[in-house]
Amino acid sequence: MVGFGPEDDHFVAELTYNYGVAEYQLGNDFLGITLQSSQAVSNAKRLGWPLSQVGEALYLTQAPGGFRFYLVDKEQPPTDPVQKVSLGVSDLPKSIHYWSKLLGMTLMERNDDQKTALLGFGDTQCKLELHDISGTVNHGTAFGRIAFSCPRDQLPDLEALMKKENQNILTPLVSLDTPGKATVEVVILADPDGHEICFVGDEAFRQLSLVDPRGNELLDKGMADDKSNEWFAKHNRQKAAA
Structure with a gap:
């Protein structure tokens, strides 16, 4: 998990390396992150x-896998530098x-x-x-999901609303155990274009999302x-080259 600060008040990205996958086909669903x-601009130039x-x-600019990042060349604000995530819709x-x-x-x-x-x-x-792309949203093979945390007691009502509105529920409300850590409750939805959305009970999630002081060290070691x-x-x- 990488970001500009703790998940309590910052957007973070989850990076996952999947063995056996040499490359991904990008779709038109994820249009980029703006920060x-x-x-960041001077780092890229240097x-x-x-x-x-x-x-x-x-x-x-683009990450090695082709994911787009839009960089605003202004001083980083005291709040989260990540301004927005852009998704294509039909x-x-x-x-x-x-x-x-x-x-x-x-x-x-x-x-x-x-x-x-x-x-x-x-x-x-x-x-x-x-962003209306005036066509069908294609998720390719690399799509992920957006996750939000909310008070745990809101999750059953959210699930009930989605059932009432005949919306797509990919994973009904479920408890997920994390060995040695808190058990979190999640419900995973899909919007009209199939963008996956995960809502997580905030109380337990805050225990799982604490910043590890050895994070950079563990990343370098990994x-x-x-x-x-x-x-x-x-x-x-053949492994795809970054």
Whole structure:
């Protein structure tokens, strides 16, 4: 889990390495993450990482797997630098109804000319941007999900509402055990375009999401100990280059 601060008040990304998967086919479902950080822009320039300017003080770059990041070339704010996550949708009014009326997000901006809408649960939190792509949403083979935490006692009501509205429930409310840690309750939904959404009971989740002071050290060790090249060679398969 990587981010600019604790999960209590910061957006984080979960990175998962799957052995046996040499490459992913990206779809048009995930359109990118936008974050504000002049340091990120200068880091990319210093390292020679591909970077293209797409607007005033706005740059586009890509992670090794092709996931897009939009970097706002301004000083990193004291709050979360991650401004928004952008998803492609096929019917903007329908998606706005789902995310605002059913999931309770606030519609903060809507631009019919650009076919976009900006929603959020709070002013200081990372926002969700819905972008009408005027076509079918293709999830490719690399899609993931967005997760939110909320008070545990809201989960049964959320599940009941989705049943009443005949919405897609991928995983009904369930308890998940974590050895040596808290047991969390989750319900996993899918919006009209199949974007997966996980709601987690906040009380237990806060115990699981504490920052590990050895996080950077463990990450470096994990990469140093990586045996994936050996795995692919043993199975006579080609590993995609980053």
